[in-house]
Amino acid sequence: METLINIDNGGTLTDICVWNGASVSFTKTLTTPHDLSECLFTGIEKASTNLYGEPDITRLLHQAHHIRYSTTQGTNALVERKGPMIGIVTTIPDLRERMEVTEAEAKLFAGLVDERIAVLDPDSDDLEFEAVQEVNRLTTLGAARVVIVAATVEQERHLRQILLRKFPRHLLGSVPLIYSWELAGDRKDERRAWSCVVNSFLHPTMERFLYGAERRLKEYKVANxxxxxxxxxASSRVAKSIALKTYSSGPRGGLEATAALAKVYGLGHALMMDIGGTTTDVGVVRDHEVAALNRGTIEGVDISYPMSDVASTGVGGSSVIAVVDGAITVGPQSVGAAPGPACFGFGGKQATITDVNLLLGVLDADTYLDGTFTLDPERSRAVITETIAEPLGIGLPDALIRMENAYFAALAGSFASWVQSGTTLVAFGGAGPMSAAGAARLAGVNRVLIPRTAAVFSAFGIAFSDIGKTYEVLVGEASADAAAAIYDDLLARAERDMFQEGYALADCETSWQLVVENPDDGEVRRIGYLRGDEVDYPGHAVSLELTATATLPHPVLEADVEPAARPAPSAGTRQVRSSADQIDDVPVHVLDDLEPGHTGQGPAIIEGPFFTARVLPGWSFRITASGDIFLTDAH
Known part of the structure; x- marks a missing residue:
């Protein structure tokens, strides 16, 4: 089987996972926000060194059947509000009110749109003049992209004709316009509008990097x-992808990998906790299936597309820990990879949990990222003293314990509402294994699973992806003939798009469904559809949905068999602060030296490949047959 390269780009670190059909090889590199293609190719070079003993990017790229890429850049941009100002032109008089019903909607509207919205009368004799005037007004207010949201498809097509004529695309400085009915055939105006607003906000960030990466790949004459x-x-070519669908794509990879492990370990309710540099992402796997929403949500706002049920909060390994009004706060601001935590030595002047764990003794300055990066504890000490200890009038040891407790509490708050009886927390990401036990105990979870591939788990999960397309079109006239016409149109689109992906539709798996939505309560039913079926569901919105999938090879994970227990050997001890006035000698275990069946008690530290796991007092651990770490809380 040909090689599959999976890449998960985070705000602080970029993960590269290579699957050759029999085994997985992985590595990490610092994200380079000034040029994301730089960390991409640095990571691929490091991966090639792992495989061949020397760097050979060309060889690895030419052996690759597919290169699949996921990024949190869109998620991080939205969390930190780093993107273009958006304007809205609509023919719906109360659209703003309908988009700001909840506190979350009002907050996102203020951050992305604010006062940049204009309402047009579609029956006005001066519609052409008014449309031009309003677009000019919005751009004067700073709108870099404008969303057009009309009540009907016909109104929107009319506005498109006007605006394309008055603002031709070939002119320098033309403001990109996006039309809601083109992006999402959704009967609910506010959901369609939000989809366009968020997509417009994410688009520039994704476009700049992805096309830049494609250009660099062409320099290596990569055919795929x-x-x-x-x-x-699912996955798709850059030119066939929508920016909105890249949001929270990394967590979806983590969820797919969590589902794979849930099958292996028989976990009925697995809760994913992926702690990256900027965010913590939480999602659920029930009965080995990823929990998904018929209509996704982004920061509490409903959109038109289905997506996995993932909540992202601004708590990560590089989140800023500060003192505000006499209290310690965590995030949502992040120092990212540049300048990064103070201990990175790149000029960071704000404290993070990475600095805290270094001074607590959880992290070793010389073994961070498998010894490829040396941390500077003196910089962490200076920053925490200046920004936390002195403002609170406390000593450094007390400040460290309070910061750690605040971080545990912030993490627990991100997933506590998802916990139920029998929940197992699957913790991964760069900072996940270090903080999982502390956060789990506060949230009432007594079982934590840390995968051996925790440091690159989302990238590993991408290996379960196929190439796919999903189309949904509203059936305006509820008749068999109308649905059949849409069927023919979707079939033609799918044939064209899958051909551009490199596959004949006849060789793909296809699934046809009617999406029947109750306007009163939002309940969605999906019903199998054959061309010619009746589609009359009185009082419901009915759409026709087509999914086309080109299946790729996936990793096969063996079922877990619990081996006989025996004490885990330690590689030494590390002094770790457990309170403001106590430091303990804690055993350190190296995961690569442990075998299935090895067990131990907390406090302990387990050094895995590119991660450090912390076993708190009261917790025990065992190494599974697959080399994963299972923690159990006896409290």
Whole structure:
């Protein structure tokens, strides 16, 4: 089987996971926000060194059947509000009110749109003049992209004709216009509008990097295109991808990998906790299936597309820990990879949990990222003293314990509402294994699973992806003939798009469904559809949905068999602060030296490949047959 390269780009670190059909090889590199293609190719070079003993990017790229890429850049941009100002032109008088019903909607509207909205009368004799005037007004207010949301498809097509004529695309400085009915055939105006607003906000960030990466790949004469991993669990070419579907795509990879482990370990309710540099992402796997929403949500706002049920909060390994009004706060601001935590030595002047764990003794300055990066504890000490200890009037040891407790509490708050009886927390990401036990105990979870591939788990999950397309079109006239016409149109689109992906539709798996939505309560039913079926569901919105999938090879994980227990050998001890006035000698275990069946008690530290796991007092651990770490809380 040919090699599959899976890449998960985070705000602080970029993960590269290579699957050759029999085994997995992985590595990490610092994200380079000034040029994301730089960390991409640095990571591929490091991966080639792992495989061949020397760097050979060309060889690895030419052996790759597919290169699949996921990124949190869109998620991070939205969390930190780093993107273009958006304007809205609409023919719906109360659209703003309908988009700001909840506190979350009002907050996102203020951050992305604010006062940049204009309402047009579609029956006005001066519609052409008014449309031009309003677009000019919005751009004067700073709108870099404008969303057109009309009540009907016909109204929107009319506005498109006017605006395309008055603002031709070939002119320098033309403001990109996006039309809601083109992006999402959704009967609910506010959902369609939000989809366009968020997509417009994410688009520039994704476009700049992805096309830049494609250009660099062409320099290596790579025949297979770069594929973008999406939040629905499928992948597609850059040119065939929608920016909105890249949001939270990394967590979807983590969820797919969590589902794979849930099958292996028989976990009925697995809760994913992926702690990256900027965010913590939480999602659920029930009965080995990823929990998904018929209509996704982004920051509490409903959109038109289905997506996995993932909540992202601004708590990560590089989140800023500060003192505000006499209290310690965590995030949502992040120092990212540049300047990064103070201990990175790149000029960071704000404290993070990475600095805290270094001074607590959880992290070893010389073994961070498997010894490829040396941390500077003196910089962490200076920053925490200046920004936390002195403002609170406390000593450094007390400040460290309070910061750690605040971080545990912030993490627990991100997933506590998802916990139920029998929940197992699957913790991964760069900072996940270090903080999982502390956060789990506060949230009432007594079982934590840390995968051996925890440091690159989302990238590993991308290996379960196929190339796929999903189309949904509203059936305006509820008749068999109308649905059949849409069927023919979707079939033609799918044939064209899958051909551009490199596959004949006849060789793909296809699934046809009617999406029947109750306007009163939002309940959605999916019903199998054959061309010619009746589609009359009185009082419901009915759409026709087509999914086309080109199946790729996936990793096969063996079922877990619990081996006989025996004490885990330690590689030494590390002094770790457990309170403001106590430091303990804690055993350190190296995961690569442990075998299935090895067990131990907390406090302990387990050094895995590119991660450090912390076993708190009261917790025990065992190494599974697959080399994963299972923690159990006896409290």
């Amino acid at each position: 295109p770069l594929l973008v991993y999406r939040n629905d669990g």
